[in-house]
Amino acid sequence: MTRHRKIDHPDNDNRLDSMAQGVLGKPVDRLEGPLKVSGLATYASEARPSGMAHGVLVRATITKGRVVGIDRQAALALPGVMTVITDPRMVRYPAQGMAGKGPKAGPDVVDYHGQPIALVVAEGFEQARHAAKALRITYEEEPAPTDPDTVTPEVPDAKQKAQGDLDAAIRDAAFSVDCTYTTPTLMAVAMEPHAAIAEWDGDRVTVRAALQMLASDRKQLADALGVGPEQVRLLAPYVGGGFGSKLGIAPEAVAAAIAAKELGVPVSVALTRMQEFDITHRRSESRQRVLLAAGADGVLTGIGHEALVSNLPDSPFSEPVTQATPFTYQAAHRRIAHRIARVHRSCAGSVRAPGEAIGVTVFEAALDELAEAAGIDPVELRLRNIPDREPGTGRPYSVNRLGDCLREGAHRFGWNQRRAPKERLEGEWFIGMGMAAAVRVNMLIESRARVTLTEDGAKVETDMTDIGTGTYTILRQIAAEMLGLPVDLVEVHLGDTDFPPAAGSGGSFGAASSGTSVYLACEDIRARIAERMGCTDAELRLQDGRASFRNDTRELRELLAGEVLVAEGHVEPGDAEKQARQATWGAHFAEVAVSRHTGEVRVRRMLGVFACGRILNEKTARSQCLGGMTFGIGMALTEGVEHDPRTGHIVNRDLAGYHLPSHADVPEQDVVFLPDRDGFAGPMQAKGIGELGICGAGGAVLNAIYNACGVRVRDLPATPDKVMP
Amino acid sequence: MQTELFINGRVHRLDADARVTLLDALRHHLGLTGTKKGCDHGQCGACTVLVDGRRVNACLTLACMCDGAEITTIEGLGEPGALSPLQSAFIAHDGFQCGYCTPGQICSATAMMDEIAAGWPSHATEDLNAPVRPSPEEIRERMSGNLCRCACYPNIVDAIMEVQG
Structure with a gap:
């Protein structure tokens, strides 16, 4: 039985709040926790099928051109070396998330420095690694631009928007800001590097992989290999972080499958950390000009947000920097510009909250400049500019909690203790506070799940992934809540394309999309139980393995009498997403200390207040937000790729050169969720949460630096040399 | 190359390439x-294990250098149903999300607690003449060799404080 629902209308029935089990939303421990803390959760590169060989990718050392010769003799002569593969099906870079086909193939054509061009396979990993250095490669090199500032960018018509006369608004404004910020190339840096182990059985290949979206990844890998999707099985029960970097298939999975077929043995290919920097998607650097015009009362009359980003010539993706700008604040005169520089740096793609992560951060920093110019408190300035309806379209908001988040955050953080720049000095440290709004679009993606109810409990199966997002646990809680079972009696099986295809993890849509499919499957099972109890679903009470209707209470065991109830839930987005602007909302507050001697910035405390619909698990949701906020610390203070100006090559391609926030960089952080329900998001009234925490967080840190020491850093990250007061 | 390793209380005789790191010996062999x-360069801490009671990056240690050494990995600290107090605290405080850095965090913290107990000072230690006391600042400083991109840092500190405090 399949229960299908297209979300064409807002669903405000609020069924989940009338369920009896009382486990949804609670801070339930992670289902897979015991396996993860004892090292027994197995990631992509942790199977050891018999006879497995090891492959190491070899990268191009030119920026653009052709591979005209590979001398393999020296490599093949080394002990243990089995083959050198340069199959034309090998791909040059990863697929974009949800792409229906494989990424560009043909490793003999080089698009960027560091691109994989060959795979060396040996019996042992050390042998393959050594042999990979023994290939003698000759190239025919072509000149290629690598600096986005030196090329004439594309200006796609569909991505430019204008309303009114922004220039006149700036001219006539009581207060205005015209500022340009730059953000560097940023990397996802999931702790588990990309890896794949491929094993063929006849014409079917099974690939254990580090991937976020198995249903579309399967199609991409099949397309890349030239086989049917039914011939590909992907397994990713545990994924060591994604943050966008594992949305689409990447060169290692394709290469492993090709090598395994050729050699007739399982082949493992794992990217080194440096290859991870070279090959996987980067978040494009950006140059963002923000123009703001306001009356004497701080009410915005003009908003301009112009972005320049980059990507390879044929890539369909460009960082949607201005995505949230049109609907966050009101102004009569508006201009959105989006330009794409075509350069030969590595492929740009989605990294956690593509668009808002850097767009909201910069816009919120510019708003801080306006608040300063107008002499209006930054929180108050934002409160005066929250629209009633979506500007431009006139659509209602499904829910808009920005004002509530700002007020709640200001109160909790002690915002009224904020002083003027340089007024608070503790020893060598200037202390300052900053804030920023958080906003991120909300999406629902088609998703399916199967739920099986037996006398012993329930089982959820879907090819959804848990990349640290808490999916195992929230799907368990949803099924437990709907079916009236203690959480321990619900098993969840994920990460296998043999299960019904799910939305996958990406774009913050995973929890609500896959969760709704589980909800629908459970709804179907509830209806069948209700029938046996002679009541309607609304009259049925399921709790602790018992069904009740009025005075009639029966054990599920008795009702099932050995029967197994199976249902599939299938959710699709529908008209509801067109009827209203759906987004998630929040407010970030940060306190920093800036050394007056060295320019060093220490974040002292951070608060995020968020409204994202129903919270499915307080504990895992909070952790998702902590993660996003810490990405914001990194973006503001330490993270940034240095491209070699001659080749575009990523110079600081390891964790000693690309600085992630460490324990010592991350202070006390507080996360608050406002009670919230959004019926436009579907029957669970739950929205995404994985990305909201990063949107604007870095802006709060930058604004706090200004408030501390009076230095406005517009070229991220705010390293000591730029901050030095 | 022949190496004898005492891992989690059991003897393992390894016959492997001299280039095999302790990390790859554990994982591949x-x-x-x-x-x-996580990085194979000693930069992330995900491979932290205990060698003769001290935390080391297994990726920077050749297996053959550990001949005769006593090695404790995450599997040796506890297992589902019989977890160490620290492993349990990581679950209770949600000290991980994706879980990939977690074994390294837990091994590192296990040894770190011994270092504090032994009075080893750190950059965060206020008074070098007094006994070292565990505090969030000490833990953040001493755990900074273990990166967590999911950024469960505050939760990890809470988990360690619960066991250490």
């Missing part, structure tokens, strides 16, 4: 994949 490879 001995089936102990709880120890993770």
Whole structure:
């Protein structure tokens, strides 16, 4: 039985709040926790099928051109070396998330420095690694631009928007800001590097992989290999972080499958950390000009947000920097510009909250400049500019909690203790506070799940992934809540394309999309139980393995009498997403200390207040937000790729050169969720949460630096040399 | 190359390439994949194990250098149903999300608690003449060799404080 629902209308029935089990939303421990803390959760590169060989990718050392010769003799002569593969099906870079086909193939054509061009396979990993250095490669090199500032960018018509006369608004404004910020190339840096182990059985290949979206990844890998999707099985029960970097298939999975077929043995290919920097998607650097015009009362009359980003010539993706700008604040005169520089740096793609992560951060920093110019408190300035309806379209908001988040955050953080720049000095440290709004679009993606109810409990199966997002646990809680079972009696099986295809993890849509499919499957099972109890679903009470209707209470065991109830839930987005602007909302507050001697910035405390619909698990949701906020610390203070100006090559391609926030960089952080329900998001009234925490967080840190020491850093990250007061 | 390793209380005789790191010996040769490879350069801490009671990056240690050494990996600290107090505290405080850095964090914290107990000072230690006391600042400083991109740092500190405090 399949229960299908297209979300064409807002669903405000609020069924989940009338369920009896009382486990949804609670801070339930992670289902897979015991396996993860004892090292027994197995990631992509942790199977050891018999006879497995090891492959190491070899990268191009030119920026653009052709591979005209590979001398393999020296490599093949080394002990243990089995083959050198340069199959034309090998791909040059990863697929974009949800792409229906494989990424560009043909490793003999080089698009960027560091691109994989060959795979060396040996019996042992050390042998393959050594042999990979023994290939003698000759190239025919072509000149290629690598600096986005030196090329004439594309200006796609569909991505430019204008309303009114922004220039006149700036001219006539009581207060205005015209500022340009730059953000560097940023990397996802999931702790588990990309890896794949491929094993063929006849014409079917099974690939254990580090991937976020198995249903579309399967199609991409099949397309890349030239086989049917039914011939590909992907397994990713545990994924060591994604943050966008594992949305689409990447060169290692394709290469492993090709090598395994050729050699007739399982082949493992794992990217080194440096290859991870070279090959996987980067978040494009950006140059963002923000123009703001306001009356004497701080009410915005003009908003301009112009972005320049980059990507390879044929890539369909460009960082949607201005995505949230049109609907966050009101102004009569508006201009959105989006330009794409075509350069030969590595492929740009989605990294956690593509668009808002850097767009909201910069816009919120510019708003801080306006608040300063107008002499209006930054929180108050934002409160005066929250629209009633979506500007431009006139659509209602499904829910808009920005004002509530700002007020709640200001109160909790002690915002009224904020002083003027340089007024608070503790020893060598200037202390300052900053804030920023958080906003991120909300999406629902088609998703399916199967739920099986037996006398012993329930089982959820879907090819959804848990990349640290808490999916195992929230799907368990949803099924437990709907079916009236203690959480321990619900098993969840994920990460296998043999299960019904799910939305996958990406774009913050995973929890609500896959969760709704589980909800629908459970709804179907509830209806069948209700029938046996002679009541309607609304009259049925399921709790602790018992069904009740009025005075009639029966054990599920008795009702099932050995029967197994199976249902599939299938959710699709529908008209509801067109009827209203759906987004998630929040407010970030940060306190920093800036050394007056060295320019060093220490974040002292951070608060995020968020409204994202129903919270499915307080504990895992909070952790998702902590993660996003810490990405914001990194973006503001330490993270940034240095491209070699001659080749575009990523110079600081390891964790000693690309600085992630460490324990010592991350202070006390507080996360608050406002009670919230959004019926436009579907029957669970739950929205995404994985990305909201990063949107604007870095802006709060930058604004706090200004408030501390009076230095406005517009070229991220705010390293000591730029901050030095 | 012949190496004898005492891992989690058991003797393992390894016959492997001299270039095999302790990390790859565990993962590729001995089936102990709880120890993770995050960077292979000693920059992330995911491969932290205890060698003769001290925390080391297994990726920077050749297996043959550990001949005769006593090694404890995450699998040796506890298992589902019999977890160490620290492993349990990581679950209770949600000290991980994706879980990939987690074995390294837990091994590192296990040794770190011994270092504090032994009075080893750190950059965060206020008074070098007084006994070292565990505090969030000490833990953040001493755990900074273990990166967590999911950024469960505050939760990890809470978990360690619960056990240490």
